[in-house]
Amino acid sequence: MLIYACISSHGFGHGSRTASVLAELAALRPDWRLVLSTALPDTFLTLAFGSVAYERRPHRWDVGMVQANALEVDPGATVQALARLDRELDARIAEEVAWLQRQGEPLLVLGDVPPPAARIAAALGAPLAWLASFGWDAIYEPFGGALAQRAQACRELYSQGDLLLHCPLSLPMPWGLPEQELGLTCSRPRLDPTLLAAQLGLPAERERCVLISFGGLGLDLDPSLPARWPDHVFLGSDAALAAVPNGRLLPPDVRPLDVMPLVGRLITKAGYSSFCEAFSQGVGIHLVERHGFAEAPVLEQALRDHGSHRLLRRDQLQTGDWELDQPLLPARLGPIRDDGASVAARSLAALAES
Template structure:
């Protein structure tokens, strides 16, 4: 059996939750071939899929929403990119159909959540399972008439499939499909280097994980010095100058290569970042307090923030508060209104995918 996963190239969160799913699916069906197809940064893919035997196919299936930075969207640039994508997709489809056919195995397609996954599945005559907390129809619809054709195309594709695995914090996704609602989708933390573990365990200050997704935000390093009674954990920035400046801040620890933010969550008390599906799931599973900066121009943010209020201890910050260092880390957290969610979504999704594969694909 070949499981072919079309992953949005929009951001890291789609790949992170598919890594959680495929880890559980590999445990259930270790003989199945797992293929991930995306243009998400290869270093990130190698990090999150490190313990899972996957085949990587570097294909861009969607545009998503182009962003100026981690908190700002760029609709005009998104429209131009969608036009370019439209010209490129037919050849990409032909290439991937030919490659998959050469593998000479029964196939199931998972879409998270490029619309064109429907066309790929139809050309392969393979079952299709969608997994996500939104579709691009939900994201483009509020952006006006210029996106109307893209909304219609996406919605038409999303209505073709065997199953929707609906993640928490979801938009409408009114696709007239059979659905299974999942709990939090998060992978398990891995062990970290002994020296780092000792440093975090022995720190006299509370550890705060800082993360703003793949684009990052480039916070002014001097802001961390405003909180000398806290230790901040950050992934290595790509900008060499920023990395050098952060390394000089005594209460900043840069995570070494091979360590995911998820891996240090058990040693942290709070998380400072933006609204993001996978970071929310991982932080909620670890019972961290979330300090979250409001985000504009992206429809998913509203349901994520509602989920934050309902299911996590939290503080909500304005962007100007973030950029001025007023992070409220010394203030009590707001309690959730509905209590915590369980974190069994990855295994629930893996079992559902296995059932669809066994029920609808002819084994050979």
């Protein structure tokens, strides 16, 4: 069986989520062949998948939203990028359909969540599953104009699937598909926390350790800001952390998830996979406000409901007023079960074998 996973290149969160599910699937069906079709960088994929064997087809299938920076999107640039993608899609789909036909294996297509995955599956008569907490239809529609037209086209493709693996913390996905509700979909830390703490020179008090993570674009952190909190140690991938006494730059082979058992709090933007990982590891989230992206208010409400937290304005982030001396606010409703990746893997196996 060949699992052909079309993974969004919009950000690392889609790749992290798919990696967690495919790792569980590989454990269930170790003889199955995993093919990742994505423009995500090899360095990220290698780190996300760890020891799980996969092949890669380096194709971009969607644009998502073009980001002006870690917290802002650019609708105009998004429309232009979508037009460029349109000019390439027909040839790219034909190439992949021909390649998959040559493999001569039973096939299941998994989309997280590029709409063209539906065209590939339809051309091959293959079953199609979506792994999603939103589709680009829900993201594009609020912008109106050309992006609202795109939303309708996306929705039509999403409705062609056989199964929606419905992630938590989600936007509406009215695609008319059979659904499997999931809990948190995330991997597990892989490294020995005692050895990692010694390697990074971390204090024993977890509450003094703070992870800063703003996705693939990073934050461009002002190196003077951690100095406002001399009793804390800050970890992350921002190069500025290497230049401050209480900063720790994560080694290239260490994921943010791997250090979460050692930190008490995470400063971040609204992001599905970051939330899943922090929830699963009991890390409090200091959430920086984000505007212009439909997922952000949904995730903010989910954080209020299911995670310990504090909410920060943009100006607080920029001035270092990070409220690390304040108690975390408790979840209103309580935790979400964390078996989403294993449930999704079992559902994919059942669909493929049916």
